[in-house]
Amino acid sequence: MSEEYKSQRRRYWAIFAVSLVIALAAASTFVAAERMKRDAGAVDPLIAILLAAVFVIGTVIANWIYLRSSDELVRANNYAAAFWGMAFLLIAYPAWLILWMGQLVPEPNARDLYLMTGIAATVGYVWNRFR
Amino acid sequence: LKVLRAERDWSQAELGGRLGVSRQAVNAIETGKYDPSLPLAFKIARLFELRIEDVFADE
Numbered sequence: 001m002s003e004e005y006k007s008q009r010r011r012y013w014a015i016f017a018v019s020l021v022i023a024l025a026a027a028s029t030f031v032a033a034e035r036m037k038r039d040a041g042a043v044d045p046l047i048a049i050l051l052a053a054v055f056v057i058g059t060v061i062a063n064w065i066y067l068r069s070s071d072e073l074v075r076a077n078n079y080a081a082a083f084w085g086m087a088f089l090l091i092a093y094p095a096w097l098i099l100w101m102g103q104l105v106p107e108p109n110a111r112d113l114y115l116m117t118g119i120a121a122t123v124g125y126v127w128n129r130f131r
Numbered sequence: 132l133k134v135l136r137a138e139r140d141w142s143q144a145e146l147g148g149r150l151g152v153s154r155q156a157v158n159a160i161e162t163g164k165y166d167p168s169l170p171l172a173f174k175i176a177r178l179f180e181l182r183i184e185d186v187f188a189d190e
Contacts, residue, residue, distance in 0.1 A: 071156050
């Protein structure tokens with residue numbers, strides 16, 4: 001096995017671990033904020049800026065390195081997952097909006113849509129990865 | 132690809148290492164779940180000193 005490949009694998013797992021930590025931190029913050037209070041003011045503004053910056057910068061950098069150090073199969077699976085998420089959002093939001101206009105459901109909620117989009121993307125990834 | 136690999140007594144991981152892709156990628160190509168990109172297909176053909184059409188058949 002080539003050194004280049006071994007180093008690529010090491011980098012892959014390091015990025016995976018970092019991404020997992022960021023995802024867990026984001027999920028914990030989200031859940032904590034939900035439990036404390038659903039509305040604005042749940043987190044101190046300075047801490048909010050810090051958390052948002054860590055999340056955005058960390059996620060962008062980790063994803064960039066992850067995709068750079070991944071092989072084309074992993075990239076293809078991730079592109080498919082992104083497509084599933086995007087397709088879900090583009091279909092689900094207008095459908096929800098129309099149903100809301102007909103006073104059949106509550107008003108579309110960004111957080112719920114975000115969560116469901118994430119689930120759709122995950123399902124897309126798992127489907128492509130393990131089918 | 133599986134036959135060519137077996138002729139050289141390489142594992143999927145070993146072939147992946149030579150190609151710079153994961154064992155999972157080699158497995159997905161061998162089982163027909165994934166079509167490699169043109170650059171990877173050329174790399175595979177070069178590795179086995181064959182032409183692309185000798186490795187991959189048009190189905």
